[in-house]
Amino acid sequence: MATGAVSPNLDLLPLKEFKIKSLIVQSQVLKNNPWKDPTQRHHVLLMPKGEVPRVGYPLVVVLAGFTGNSPSYLSPKSFEDNFAQIVDKAVGTGGCPRACFLFVDGMTFWGGSQFINSRGMGNYEDHLIEEVLPFVFSEFRIAKDRVCVMGGSSGGYGALHLGSSYPKIFPWVAAVAPDCFFEQSLLPEIYTALPIIARYGGIREIAGLLREGRFHQRRESHSVLNAIAMGLCYSPHPKAKNQVLFPIDEKTGKVQLKVWQKWLEHDPLIFLKARKKNVVRLKGVFLDVGREDQFHLQWGARQLREILKKQNVSHHYSEYDGNHFDISTRRPQVWSWLMKQWK
CATH class of the missing domain: 3.40.50.1820 (Alpha/Beta hydrolase fold, catalytic domain)
Structure with missing residues (x-):
């Protein structure tokens, strides 16, 4: 209580x-x-x-x-x-x-x-x-x-x-x-964020930079933080702790419909x-x-x-x-x- x-x-x-x-x-x-x-x-x-x-x-x-x-x-x-x-x-x-x-x-x-x-x-x-x-x-x-x-x-x-x-x-x-x-407000953010997340090495590495105060003031930070935070809220990875199952294939850019449906349920x-x-x-x-x-x-x-x-x-x-x-x-x-x- x-x-x-x-x-x-x-x-x-x-x-x-x-x-x-x-x-x-x-x-x-x-x-x-x-x-x-x-x-x-x-x-x-x-x-x-x-x-x-x-x-x-x-x-x-x-x-x-x-x-x-x-x-x-x-x-x-x-x-x-x-x-x-x-x-x-x-x-x-x-x-x-x-x-x-x-x-x-x-x-x-x-x-x-x-x-x-x-x-x-x-x-x-x-x-x-x-x-x-x-x-x-x-x-x-x-x-x-x-x-x-x-x-x-x-x-x-x-x-x-x-x-x-x-x-x-x-x-x-x-x-x-x-x-x-979400098709217009979040999908563009995710497309922007995924290559940046990959460049930094992933969510865990970005979290480390945040703890050190070395990420949030960067010009590219908002789209990245937005995509990660919304992902943790709407489709956290079912097996990997503190990771996100993004609704976009990181190689082809195609929308993964099963994951995207989880996001849409929150729209x-x-x-x-x-x-x-x-x-x-x-x-x-x-x-x-x-x-x-x-x-x-x-x-x-x-x-x-x-x-x-x-x-x-x-x-x-x-x-x-x-x-x-x-x-x-x-x-x-x-x-x-x-x-x-x-x-």
């Missing part, structure tokens, strides 16, 4: 509307994870100041994108406000619900877990569902019927996955440029259809994407919209003038949507 504690905080941010709570959770489900990532996790909760409503506060669960970690969203930024400062001002001006915001510590050795359970990365889905949320619900007065899971990129993927798996826990889902349409374009009984129970979905997304996610988002339409799921869909690296500017749109949903 996981153990948790609420740690006292230093007032490092001048927030007018929120108190900052550090949640230290000693995980059981992350024990013996394949990359020896920390089992003690440090999540952060923004809790509104003042008297707690009788029914409790709504909760927004914030998931980070690949290579990010949402507790770091409270770190100071040059020339602009961070997430916490932006939401603090939005609440003060009536542009955001007065809610608790939970920033989930989901960092892994390779930069992320997609917030799923996987033999190749660890049980990060179970950590959130079985350990973190029960701890939050036990320590704080939360309106359990008003919980939204939100994120962008891999965080948006996690939001779609968790919402479609646990609609009773997450009745609302907000996903900005979520990973999807929201596939699992939203497979989980229709859960998806139709969602009270609302926010879906947003840039028209010039570098990973071609606008094409996938348009297909996701059609799926939600066919399933008669209440949803908001929008496209913005920008690309994948403008995701963080779209948070106020999520909050405006939630204001209408929770009025």
Whole structure:
């Protein structure tokens, strides 16, 4: 059984509307994870100041994108406000619900877990569902019927996955440029990454360079880290520990259909259809994407919209003038949507 504690905080941010709570959770489900990532996790909760409503506060669960970690969203930024400062001002001006915001510590050795359970990365889905949320619900007065899971990129993927798996826990889902349409968003990354992985000698050698701090800042690192991390999540090698069964033949470049099918089962374009009984129970979905997304996610988002339409799921869909690296500017749109949903 996981153990948790609420740690006292230093007032490092001048927030007018929120108190900052550090949640230290000693995980059981992350024990013996394949990359020896920390089992003690440090999540952060923004809790509104003042008297707690009788029914409790709504909760927004914030998931980070690949290579990010949402507790770091409270770190100071040059020339602009961070997430916490932006939401603090939005609440003060009536542009955001007065809610608790939970920033989930989901960092892994390779930069992320997609917030799923996987033999190749660890049980990060179970950590959130079985350990973190029960701890939050036990320590704080939360309106359990008003919980939204939100994120962008891999965080948006996690939001779609968790919402479609646990609609009773997450009745609302907000996903900005979520990973999807793997044929366009992931296959090109794998084709780019495989020759580079081979040049370095394989995954084990790249892992060694990462530990020494000698790989992640290289220009070619993102495609490599992305391909390896997604492979560990979607098709870890069944026999070789900490290796990936890639869906592309490394000599001919042909797609290996049996392996590729394993990846596609994790594509929201596939699992939203497979989980229709859960998806139709969602009270609302926010879906947003840039028209010039570098990973071609606008094409996938348009297909996701059609799926939600066919399933008669209440949803908001929008496209913005920008690309994948403008995701963080779209948070106020999520909050405006939630204001209408929770009025």
